[in-house]
Amino acid sequence: MKWIALLLPILLCACSDKTNPPRTIAGADADAGLEVMQRVGCGACHVIPGVDWPQGVSGPSLKGFADSPMIAGRFPNRPAVLVDFITDAPSMAPDTGMPVMPLTQDEARNVAAYLYTLHE
Numbered sequence: 001m002k003w004i005a006l007l008l009p010i011l012l013c014a015c016s017d018k019t020n021p022p023r024t025i026a027g028a029d030a031d032a033g034l035e036v037m038q039r040v041g042c043g044a045c046h047v048i049p050g051v052d053w054p055q056g057v058s059g060p061s062l063k064g065f066a067d068s069p070m071i072a073g074r075f076p077n078r079p080a081v082l083v084d085f086i087t088d089a090p091s092m093a094p095d096t097g098m099p100v101m102p103l104t105q106d107e108a109r110n111v112a113a114y115l116y117t118l119h120e
């Protein structure tokens with residue numbers, strides 16, 4: 001039964017890799033994403049590390065969002081899902097408080113890249 005002891009850590013590692021994979025967006029520019037967030041006013045509703053003002057609280061704090069397994073507690077935190085959510089959350093969750101945001105696809109990808117720098 002020794003092999004179980006050897007195998008267990010490997011299995012556990014494989015699991016945690018799946019629940020929290022590295023989240024990256026090819027070709028996106030996180031710094032540009034931060035500028036977009038400041039321009040369109042995500043901070044009106046969210047505390048966002050890197051955005052000093054405003055720091056609204058009607059939405060959840062985005063601190064540590066890169067390590068969160070879920071978006072808004074109901075969607076898997078995957079790059080493509082996040083890009084959709086930050087542009088048009090109401091089409092995914094009609095009852096959400098997160099509004100449609102006026103972002104191009106590229107802007108949304110940059111914003112998502114910035115959000116994926118926000119580790120705890």
Ligand code: HEC
Pocket residue numbers: 037040041042043044045046058059060061062065068070071072073086093095096097098099101111115
């Ligand atoms: C009018 C207020 C408002 C604005 C402006 C706003 N949000 Fe939100 N946001 C919310 C609310 C409320 C939620 C919670 C939604 C839910 O739980 O369904 C949310 C949820 C989120 C989430 C999921 C957070 C989590 O903990 O899972 C992300 C990511 C997010 N918003 C990003 C953004 C970005 C990026 C912008 C700017 C482009 C933005 N929000 C602008 C209100 C806002």
